[in-house]
Amino acid sequence: MAIVAQQTKFSKIFWPVLAWFIALIFFFPIFWMVLTSFKTDADAVKPEFLFTFKPTLENYLNMTANYDYWRFATNSVITSVFATGFALAVGVPCAYAMAFNPSRATKDVLMWMLSTKMLPAAAVLYPMTFLTKNFLGVFDTKFLVIVVLSLINLPIVIWMLFTYFKEIPKEIIEAGKMDGVSTWGEIKDILLPLAWGGLASTALLTFIFCWNEAYWTVRLTTTEAATLSKLIEGNRAPEGLFFGRLSAVSAAAVGPIIVLGWFCQKQLVQGLTFGAVK
Amino acid sequence: MTKFKSTALGLTLCVTGAMTASAQELTIAIVNNGHMINMQTVAEAYTAETGVTLNWVSLEEGVLREQVTSDTATGGGQYDVINIGMQEAPIWGAAGWIEPLNFGADYDIDDMLPAIRNGLSYEGTLYAAPFYGESSMVMYRKDLTDAAGVSIADNDSWDNIKAAAMAIHDPDNGVYGACLRGKPGWGDNMAFITTMVNSFGGAWFDADMKPTIDSDEWRAAINFYVDLLGNYGPPGSEGNSFNEILALYNEGKCGMWIDATIAASFLTVDGVAYAQSPNAGNPVGANWLWAWAMAVPAGSPNADAAKAFIEWATSKEYIQAVANHPDFGWGSVPTGTRASTYAYDEFKAVAGFAEAEMMAIESAAPEATDLKPYVGVQFAAIPEFPEVGSAVAQEMAAALSGAKSVDEALAASQAAADSIMREAGYY
Numbered sequence: 269m270a271i272v273a274q275q276t277k278f279s280k281i282f283w284p285v286l287a288w289f290i291a292l293i294f295f296f297p298i299f300w301m302v303l304t305s306f307k308t309d310a311d312a313v314k315p316e317f318l319f320t321f322k323p324t325l326e327n328y329l330n331m332t333a334n335y336d337y338w339r340f341a342t343n344s345v346i347t348s349v350f351a352t353g354f355a356l357a358v359g360v361p362c363a364y365a366m367a368f369n370p371s372r373a374t375k376d377v378l379m380w381m382l383s384t385k386m387l388p389a390a391a392v393l394y395p396m397t398f399l400t401k402n403f404l405g406v407f408d409t410k411f412l413v414i415v416v417l418s419l420i421n422l423p424i425v426i427w428m429l430f431t432y433f434k435e436i437p438k439e440i441i442e443a444g445k446m447d448g449v450s451t452w453g454e455i456k457d458i459l460l461p462l463a464w465g466g467l468a469s470t471a472l473l474t475f476i477f478c479w480n481e482a483y484w485t486v487r488l489t490t491t492e493a494a495t496l497s498k499l500i501e502g503n504r505a506p507e508g509l510f511f512g513r514l515s516a517v518s519a520a521a522v523g524p525i526i527v528l529g530w531f532c533q534k535q536l537v538q539g540l541t542f543g544a545v546k
Numbered sequence: 547m548t549k550f551k552s553t554a555l556g557l558t559l560c561v562t563g564a565m566t567a568s569a570q571e572l573t574i575a576i577v578n579n580g581h582m583i584n585m586q587t588v589a590e591a592y593t594a595e596t597g598v599t600l601n602w603v604s605l606e607e608g609v610l611r612e613q614v615t616s617d618t619a620t621g622g623g624q625y626d627v628i629n630i631g632m633q634e635a636p637i638w639g640a641a642g643w644i645e646p647l648n649f650g651a652d653y654d655i656d657d658m659l660p661a662i663r664n665g666l667s668y669e670g671t672l673y674a675a676p677f678y679g680e681s682s683m684v685m686y687r688k689d690l691t692d693a694a695g696v697s698i699a700d701n702d703s704w705d706n707i708k709a710a711a712m713a714i715h716d717p718d719n720g721v722y723g724a725c726l727r728g729k730p731g732w733g734d735n736m737a738f739i740t741t742m743v744n745s746f747g748g749a750w751f752d753a754d755m756k757p758t759i760d761s762d763e764w765r766a767a768i769n770f771y772v773d774l775l776g777n778y779g780p781p782g783s784e785g786n787s788f789n790e791i792l793a794l795y796n797e798g799k800c801g802m803w804i805d806a807t808i809a810a811s812f813l814t815v816d817g818v819a820y821a822q823s824p825n826a827g828n829p830v831g832a833n834w835l836w837a838w839a840m841a842v843p844a845g846s847p848n849a850d851a852a853k854a855f856i857e858w859a860t861s862k863e864y865i866q867a868v869a870n871h872p873d874f875g876w877g878s879v880p881t882g883t884r885a886s887t888y889a890y891d892e893f894k895a896v897a898g899f900a901e902a903e904m905m906a907i908e909s910a911a912p913e914a915t916d917l918k919p920y921v922g923v924q925f926a927a928i929p930e931f932p933e934v935g936s937a938v939a940q941e942m943a944a945a946l947s948g949a950k951s952v953d954e955a956l957a958a959s960q961a962a963a964d965s966i967m968r969e970a971g972y973y
Contacts, residue, residue, distance in 0.1 A: 310814065313793045334586065335604075397616045407624070487613055490573060490624050491601045502604030505578045505789070 298526070304515035312511035327516030335499060337520060344495040344521075347410055347485075348478040351417035355425045355474055356467070358418070363429035364455055368441050378430065381423040389483045400488060408490040416488065417478045425474055432466030433459065469535040472528070479525050496521040570851050571599045574627040575614060577838060578604045580812075581678050581880045582629070585859060588867050588874070592858055598851055607733070614843070618643045622845020626852040630674055632837050632912070633925045633932075635666040639673030644841040645849055646671045649857045657862065657884045659904075662837050665912045665921075674839035675860040678808070679882025681906035682741060682823055682834045682924075683899075685795075685810060686802040689817035690714040690721065698802070700822035701831055704745070704770060707802070707824045711778040714801035723778030725800035726771070729787035730943040732935025737834060737924040738804065739942055740935075743767040745825040745832035749918040750926050750934070750963075755972040757963035759938065760956050766826075768952050772945055784947045806836070807882065807906055810899035820902035822909070830917060834924035835910035837882065862886055869893075882907055930970045937962040 304312050306323040331337045366374045401407035436459065444458045460467060482497035489498060500521055503514045529536055576582045586602050593600055603625070605613060610629060617624040618638070630638065638644045649655060655663070655672070662679045666672060684707070686698050694713035698706070711723030727738045740750070748763030758764070775783050780794060788809065794800050796814050803809070804823060823833035840859060842852045858864060865887055868879045877896040879887060881903060887893060888904045897903075912923050921927040925935065938959040945955035967973070 313796060334583075393612075394616055394619065398620045401617075401620055401624070486605075486609060487616070490603055494603070498603075498605075501606050501609055502578055504606040510578070 298522070301515045302519050304511055305519045307512045307515075309510050309512040312515070327512045328520070330513065331516050331520060335503075335517070337499065337517075340494055340496045340499040341520075341524075343410060343413075343493055344479060344497075345524075347413040347417060347493070347495060348475050350410075350414045351421070351478045352471055352475045354414060354418040355421050356471055359422060359425035359429050359470075360455065360460075360467075362426050363433050364459060366426075367430050367433035367436075368438060378427065381426060385420075385423050393487060396484075396488065407488060408492045408494075410493045412488055413485060413493050413495065416484050417481055420481070420484070421474050421477050424477070425470055428470045428473070429463070429466065432463045432470070435466075436462050465535060468532070472532050472535055476525055476529065570597065570848065571601060572626040572848055572852055572855055573601045573603060573624070574629075574855075575603045575605060575610055575625045576629045577607050577610055579838075580878070582838075584868060584874055584878055585677075588864070588871055589859070591867060592855065596854075598855065600855070618843050618845070622843040623847060625843055626846045626848045627840050627855060628843055629677070629838055630841050631839070632662075632665045632835065633922065633927060635674040635839060635841065636668040636921060636927050637929055638841070639668035639671065643844055644673050645844055645846075645853070646673055647675055647842070647853060647856065648672075649675075649853075653857055653861060654886075657886050659883060659885060659907055661835055661907055661910050661912060662883060665835055666837060666839050674841040675856050676837040676839045676883040677860055678880035679835070679837035679907055680806045680808045681836075681882070681903065681910050682738070682805055682832070683807050683810075683902050683906045684802060684804050684821040684823060685813065685818055685899075686710070686821065687714070687800070687815070687817050688819035690801045691819075698819075698821045702821065702824045704774075704824050704826050708770075708774055708778075711774060711802060715778045720797075720799050721801055722780040722794075722799055723801050724774055725780060725786070725791045725794055725803045726775050726783065727787050727791065727805065728775060728779075728783035728943060728946050729785055729790070730936070730939035731787065732925065732932050732939055734787040734939065735942055735946075736935045736939045737836075739768070739771060740924040741823065741832040741834045742771055744830045744918065744923065745823070745828070746770075747826065747828045747830070747917065749920075750931075751920060751967075753919045755920075755928075755967060757934070757960055757967060759963055760960040764956055765952065768942065768945060768956060771942075772952055775946060776948075784943045804832070806834075807899065807903040810903065811877070811881075811897070818898075820899050822902065822906060828917075830911070831909060833906045833910050835907065835912050836924070930966055934963045934966050937966065 303319075305327055306325070307317060307321050308324055308326060311317040311321050366378065397407070400412055406412040440458060440462070441454055444454050449457065480497070482501065485495045485497045486501050489495070500514070500517055503510060503517050505514075576585075582604070586600075589600055592598065611634070614625065614628050614630070622643075628644075630644070635644075639646070658676065659679065662676045663672065666674045666676060684698060684702075691697060691710055691714060694710075696710045696713045698710050707724070713723075714721065715723030727735045729735055743749070743764055746763045746767040748761055748767060749758060752758050780786070780799060786794070788805060791800065791803055791805065792809060792812055795803050795809075796812075798815055810818070810820065823831050825831045840856045842849050842856065846852055860883065862884060865879050865884065868874050869876045869890075869892065871878075875896070876890065876892045879893060881887060881897070881900070885904075888900055894900050910923050912921055912927075914920050922931075925931050941950065941955040941959040941962070944950040945952050950958070
């Protein structure tokens with residue numbers, strides 16, 4: 269009995285300490301980045317100014333004055349919000365159809381959709397540039413970024429929603445059908461209220477993926493539709509240490525998403541662990 | 547009244563449209579470094595004077611190359627001015643991807659350092675105007691060499707360099723004898739390694755453009771490099787390139803660094819002295835030649851305005867504008883492009899490295915010779931070089947880290963380079 273009590277006491281201390289330790293390791297790069305953003309470029313690489321330094325807002329002021337941070341941030345918000353909305357608008361009916369009216373091909377279609385994520389983006393860079401610039405004339409527009417972000421995230425959206433919808437008893441939907449509810453009514457009045465948590469975590473994760481996307485947002489934009497990813501990319505320097513400047517830009521770029529994640533962590537965890545525990 | 551309102555609105559729109567049409571805009575793709583960042587501030591005066599609005603798109607070097615290449619290959623139009631390096635300028639000029647540059651007499655093109663001008667030209671025509679240029683040199687801590695009783699001379703032998711590195715190597719006190727690039731990349735470790743191979747009498751290709759990486763000269767150079775950096779370099783050198791070594795140097799951890807001359811303007815430690823790059827007793831030294839230059843892509847709809855901007859940004863007038871700018875001064879002027887810059891006493895007073903830098907640039911020989919039958923010093927100015935250089939870079943990093951022997955790495959490099967060149971149709 270005493271051994272069990274001792275083990276319980278040990279577990280009570282050990283696991284939280286371990287969890288905190290791991291959490292701190294994961295948080296450290298963010299902390300380091302924010303700390304460095306308040307140092308001058310010269311101080312940022314000097315070990316004697318590791319923790320004791322004269323804080324400066326120079327990097328943040330420079331970022332807003334010279335780099336037009338707000339233009340990039342606005343583009344990030346617009347493209348991420350609309351891309352998430354568009355992906356959900358397409359993803360919900362798709363997942364509904366596959367979850368409640370599956371055909372023999374549903375499984376293959378799901379696998380095919382996932383397989384599109386396996387295509388290396390670089391392989392289609394030239395055709396994408398040619399099509400969007402010379403043929404469609406939508407290069408460097410927010411419309412293009414929204415469409416691209418939606419489409420590259422659509423397989424994940426459909427898979428996540430499909431998994432959530434599968435957890436809802438089919439009988440509930442069928443009961444609605446018996447009562448004469450239309451398909452749209454089934455989705456709007458029965459499905460979405462029941463799968464609200466799943467929908468929220470899917471939306472949140474999609475938003476984060478859109479916000480962080482850096483391959484296409486850098487390569488399919490010039491000035492008009494450039495997002496924060498492009499601002500960060502432009503602050504990487506091959507010859508010269510601008511760690512203070514780069515840290516400030518990075519902190520300002522990830523800040524909104526960290527705050528959003530903080531407020532929605534319950535849904536986020538649910539989304540990240542979907543299907544893990546049945 | 548409604549008719550009057552419509553007419554007024556129409557007139558307003560016409561005037562606005564006309565104003566928009568006359569306001570010229572240039573989109574400029576640049577790499578992010580100190581000189582380019584400063585240019586964005588200095589160029590505010592250009593906008594004020596000419597009315598030309600400048601849109602800056604700052605990109606990481608690799609992404610910039612990728613984006614500019616895909617833009618140019620699809621007919622251009624995305625950028626009016628692009629930052630390109632010495633590797634691309636002659637190739638893109640020959641391919642007609644960038645426009646030839648002809649400037650007025652005031653530009654004084656003869657003031658441009660000949661090595662830089664030749665490196666950015668194709669068949670005698672300038673295709674990209676240099677914004678800043680660089681070579682490489684030895685930047686060593688004279689306080690440490692003096693204390694150890696050794697010295698480093700201009701164009702010293704590699705054996706003396708190794709002896710000096712050995713003498714000042716003191717890892718217990720956090721000082722490493724030699725810091726050199728080890729991070730894989732054709733512009734990273736291969737920039738240094740190529741110059742070292744040059745100085746040992748080796749070259750990338752023979753007269754038939756067949757790779758010669760398995761030659762005795764390469765073997766001697768790479769064995770020396772692995773020995774020098776492995777024994778007297780900082781741990782984890784295979785992850786170090788310019789920025790990493792700069793940080794180490796400014797922490798006082800490097801006794802010697804052979805790298806880009808521009809590094810000298812970032813060094814903050816005391817007791818730094820400069821020497822011309824070493825060689826192994828043959829006419830080719832181990833110094834490189836590079837310039838970041840500005841060019842006009844062939845598809846630019848604003849080519850004339852773009853050329854006018856480049857003419858201003860690479861002129862003597864621009865050097866003066868930086869020197870006289872309240873935020874900058876003579877210590878911030880872009881160097882390595884014009885002989886006249888090195889003649890200013892104010893510049894020489896603040897740039898202790900000026901003389902060594904100019905000497906290094908002037909002595910670099912990018913032209914093709916019997917020993918090295920291609921243009922370029924630390925690269926070969928052929929379109930396939932980035933692919934060949936990147937493949938070999940990985941092998942050299944493997945040799946440095948001990949994952950492969952030097953012989954294995956050279957054999958694998960030769961095979962990879964041979965395959966790429968064969969596939970490209972050189973032989």
